[in-house]
Amino acid sequence: MLFVNLPVSDLARSTAFYEALGLSKNPQFSDETASCMVLSDTIFVMLLTHAKWRTFTSRPIAPATTSEVMLALSCESRAAVDAMVDAAATFGGTADVNPAQDLGFMFNRHLADPDGHVWEAMWMDMSGGGASA
Template sequence: MTTSIFVNLPVANLQKSKAFYEALGFKNNPQFTDDTAACMVWSDTIFVMLLTHAKWQTFTTRPLPAKGTSEVMLALTCESKDAVDRMSDAAAKCGGTADINPKQDLGFMYNRALADLDDHIWEAVWMDPAAMSS
């Protein structure tokens, strides 16, 4: 069995969050989506479960993170610098925040950080495959 990651995120508005992640390039898997959760697929091994606050609280009694705080920063690789820019631009157009941290262009690596509708932080990252093999 291939190792996969399921990132579970509490969201205030499931439908708006689902649309936001679709605009970033995620695909919805309706098999694991209902009125309380949406499974958003990035790749064959990376999934984001968007959970209503009520659903989230069935998994843990810990309090929801306050808006504007950082509980984790998640990074996703993109196939090009343009794809990084498209993801960040889509976030800004759909109610998220682009470039919450300074954009980084190190030549062999390029990344931009964004926040979703609930202030969950994501980095879109491109790395030069030639530089990675040396």
């Protein structure tokens, strides 16, 4: 299992943002300091208030204008990539924080959530065509 822990400045806003991207909230592991957002049976995004975050580390929270990590999410199609990035822009995030990349067999676009955490929505042709497709 993978738990991606993210500090957020407004828990309700961030929870609504990730719900708009298609994640669901698991109330069993959520409270006024954290929202457990379910991406799959084995991947969870833990949205943590700054106060909750500070119980795990004394390291400073990166400003929204920096990149500490880029997390890639596989999508079912090019259209699904576009839909995810468009939803991000509609619900308080930022679309295309990096240039889109289209290599034919692989297509990706990047979005930032309201706190500046960068996600890469990507589709790849898994038929074995590779770069020569």
